[in-house]
Amino acid sequence: PQEDLDAIYAFAVDLGRKAGRLLMDRVEQRISGAAAQEFEEKENAVDIVTQTDEDVEVFIRNAIQRQYPSHQYVCTFLHMILGGKLIHDDRFLGEETYAKGQSRDYLIDEQPTWCIDPLDGTVNYTHLFPMFCVSIGFIVAHRPVLGVIYAPFQDQLFSACSGRGAWLNETRRLPLIQNPSIPPMPPNAPAQCILSCEWGKDRRDIPDGNMHRKIESFVNLAAELGSRGGKGGMVHGVRSLGSATLDLAYTAMGAFDIWWEGGCWEWDVAAGIAILLEAGGLVTTANPPEDPETAPIEDVRLGSRLYLAIRPAGPSATETGRQSQ
Ligand code: IPD
Numbered sequence: 359p360q361e362d363l364d365a366i367y368a369f370a371v372d373l374g375r376k377a378g379r380l381l382m383d384r385v386e387q388r389i390s391g392a393a394a395q396e397f398e399e400k401e402n403a404v405d406i407v408t409q410t411d412e413d414v415e416v417f418i419r420n421a422i423q424r425q426y427p428s429h430q431y432v433c434t435f436l437h438m439i440l441g442g443k444l445i446h447d448d449r450f451l452g453e454e455t456y457a458k459g460q461s462r463d464y465l466i467d468e469q470p471t472w473c474i475d476p477l478d479g480t481v482n483y484t485h486l487f488p489m490f491c492v493s494i495g496f497i498v499a500h501r502p503v504l505g506v507i508y509a510p511f512q513d514q515l516f517s518a519c520s521g522r523g524a525w526l527n528e529t530r531r532l533p534l535i536q537n538p539s540i541p542p543m544p545p546n547a548p549a550q551c552i553l554s555c556e557w558g559k560d561r562r563d564i565p566d567g568n569m570h571r572k573i574e575s576f577v578n579l580a581a582e583l584g585s586r587g588g589k590g591g592m593v594h595g596v597r598s599l600g601s602a603t604l605d606l607a608y609t610a611m612g613a614f615d616i617w618w619e620g621g622c623w624e625w626d627v628a629a630g631i632a633i634l635l636e637a638g639g640l641v642t643t644a645n646p647p648e649d650p651e652t653a654p655i656e657d658v659r660l661g662s663r664l665y666l667a668i669r670p671a672g673p674s675a676t677e678t679g680r681q682s683q
Pocket residue numbers: 453475477478479480481556557558559599600601602603619621622623626
């Protein structure tokens with residue numbers, strides 16, 4: 359059946375705010391000393407989970423189940439006898455639900471699917487570094503078509519739904535600077551850009567997967583461009599926020615020019631990609647190229663672990679037309 363995206367969008371925005379408030383309640387409890395922050399390690403010492411991740415996911419999942427009963431497990435019993443594997447009719451993919459060790463081969467198919475990270479930036483949350491958020495994505499036929507990201511510490515809600523624009527706090531259009539003459543990138547990009555990248559969680563020393571080497575090559579790219587010197591020849595900065603979801607939101611906003619990570623999961627990027635694309639940004643599954651303007655922009659489907667995102671230029675002609683209506 360055809361999904362009513364407007365209704366799903368309104369529901370997801372409301373849900374994102376409610377889930378974010380739950381995160382902030384926990385933060386307040388810690389600040390007041392009423393609760394201590396406990397965490398457990400998952401795959402390794404930097405891959406951690408808190409009770410809050412799990413509680414917020416249950417909160418979101420239950421809310422979806424109440425509102426959209428047909429978007430849930432068709433048969434929990436079947437799910438159990440299949441040995442914990444997701445069955446095709448499951449339309450909910452959450453970080454904490456997935457973490458029980460399921461195969462990712464058929465997590466996302468043609469079915470509309472909710473893709474949730476109840477707390478992106480768990481390490482930040484644990485340290486009370488304010489860059490954490492709730493991320494709610496909705497995927498149809500492999501494509502993220504709707505995204506809501508709420509960062510409760512900053513009270514910033516990023517949202518988008520296909521064809522309806524991308525927004526900050528539902529009032530400011532993304533990218534923040536709505537100037538059609540802004541070029542896609544500074545002429546010497548990535549010189550004069552802010553680059554953003556993430557460390558991910560994989561610390562294995564393997565030739566293709568060593569995160570230190572990947573980050574090193576990313577930072578070297580910035581340094582190399584810096585050494586070309588001259589006026590306007592330098593990368594303006596390299597950032598690593600600790601939340602892939604917020605990186606994408608800030609790229610959609612236009613604050614980051616280029617973002618890259620090798621090691622994301624679907625729930626880290628689903629909502630952010632929906633928002634970035636709707637803002638007019640680009641996303642590909644490439645490594646950082648010498649010249650980001652030549653990056654092959656693929657028809658992005660979820661399932662890669664590697665993403666490169668490029669901020670939107672000014673609004674396109676059609677966007678400008680739509681805005682002035
Ligand atoms: C992680 C964060 C981190 C990124 C990892 C993600 P989590 O998500 O977004 O910045 O580098 O790849 O898995 O565990 O905090 O929800």
